Amino acid sequence: MGFDQEWAQMRAEGAGLRETSMRLNQLPADQGGSGGGSTPNLASSPAQKKAAANTIETELVPDTKKATDFADEATKSAVGAFKGWKTAGGLKTVQETWDKQVKTLLGRLDREKGALRATVTTLSGVDLERKQRIGSVKSNIDAY
Template identity: 60%
Template sequence: MRLNSLDGPGGPAPGGLGDFGSTPAEKTSAANTIETELEPNTKKATEHADEATNTAVAGFDGWETAAGLKKVADTWDKQVKNLMGRLSSEKGALRGASGLFVRNDIGLGDQFRPIGSQSRLNGL
């Protein structure tokens, strides 16, 4: 058994060959997809489900079924609120990660610049 193998019986090691799984452009694209497709479509689907459920609750007024549907609708609304919050968090994390990597790279480059400027290899 080899723990340091890139390719094992299950395929490549997690993380592949050490490269990032996506570029800043891909992160931006994913964040934009969340903003322009997932969030609006989730909201639209929720509104449609709420309308249909409210109609059903009104149709079963006075029956226990109406109370049960109302309870399900309340649970649904809480879950949708959590999902929308999660989508928003993921969108922000994707946008923030790209900037964080760039700032980190620039900072590291700035730390190495003084070393390179003092090298006797400069000008060879």
């Protein structure tokens, strides 16, 4: 499933969750504070985030660079073929624009990769910190 399809699906699901009625900031009486088995809104999988970051690093970036090199070579040969014509200048402008866009894309991919890896670290660190804080609380039950 491509990004556009996944985004459209998520938007459709989100639209289905919208409520048009007023909702008070409390749990409904029938749940009694037990959570009622509702589905959590945040699902975090460190393994999937690491896999996505690795895919960016090992597939997307190298494949993008290969495609760029191929396009640059083809454009250079076309510029040479049209030497002395205005078309050559136009092709050079297209190549410069292409190179800027590729640079922007590669920067974006690098930031996304870093963000995915940082999220894994941050969420894992928060979990460990909470575990340590909870474990450090003394309880009278421990005496029995």
